[in-house]
Amino acid sequence: MTACPGRPDTPGTPEGNLGASAQLRVNFVACDGRGLCAEALPELITLDDWGFPIVSGRPVPPRLLRDVPATVRACPKLALRLQHGGELSQ
């Protein structure tokens, strides 16, 4: 049996199931590498060697969901989004 790449394994915990619907996305055309996102949310965002964000492909854990909107708003280039399922939102 092979894993489906489009559907990350979600452990049978409330955290895994709830978080499966929300993921961070970066619009790299808009992103200028300012780095505020990685400072605001280091649990989910690190920077590559040129200062551009590497976001975890994993669902945002519910305990961090509260911090995400402020991080999204902090991006001066409006390049960070929280994606709920197929929907993008700020």
Place this chain on the structure above:
Amino acid sequence: MPSTPKVLVPLPLQAVLLGGYFGSWVPAVQAASRPFSSAGLADLGAGPGAGLIAALPAGACGLAETARIVRYLAGESAGQCGPCRFGLPALAGELERVAEGRTTDLGLLHRWLGQVDGRGGCAHPSGTVRLIRSALPTFSAELNQHAAGWCCGTARVLPVPPGYA
């Protein structure tokens, strides 16, 4: 008006680049008996890609060829996304250092391959990563030769536009 394609195949071959410059290097002996199709090449980690095959003769250096192509691809970046704009020149420079025998440490190359792959607004950086990742195992013997201080060949085979050679 259709013209008969001219096919120049220098022999013997050491490797073929399947699928164009975003394709995969495969040792010639492995590719020789394969159908040129997605299914026929899948287990080699290759595919028809752009439908092109480039043949590398035994007298050429696959590392140097790949480094020249990557430098060209870095120059062709639209420059819209940071990981491509900065990552591809970095990869080109590091691959040149490897090809010229100035370093034997592939750590930085692997680090940057991971940081460029799958990032950006289009597949240009990922295609370049694919090319480099296929070159490293295909030309592992050359890597050892370069580490020992000598290069397997100096011929320039694959075409890149003027200014990139």
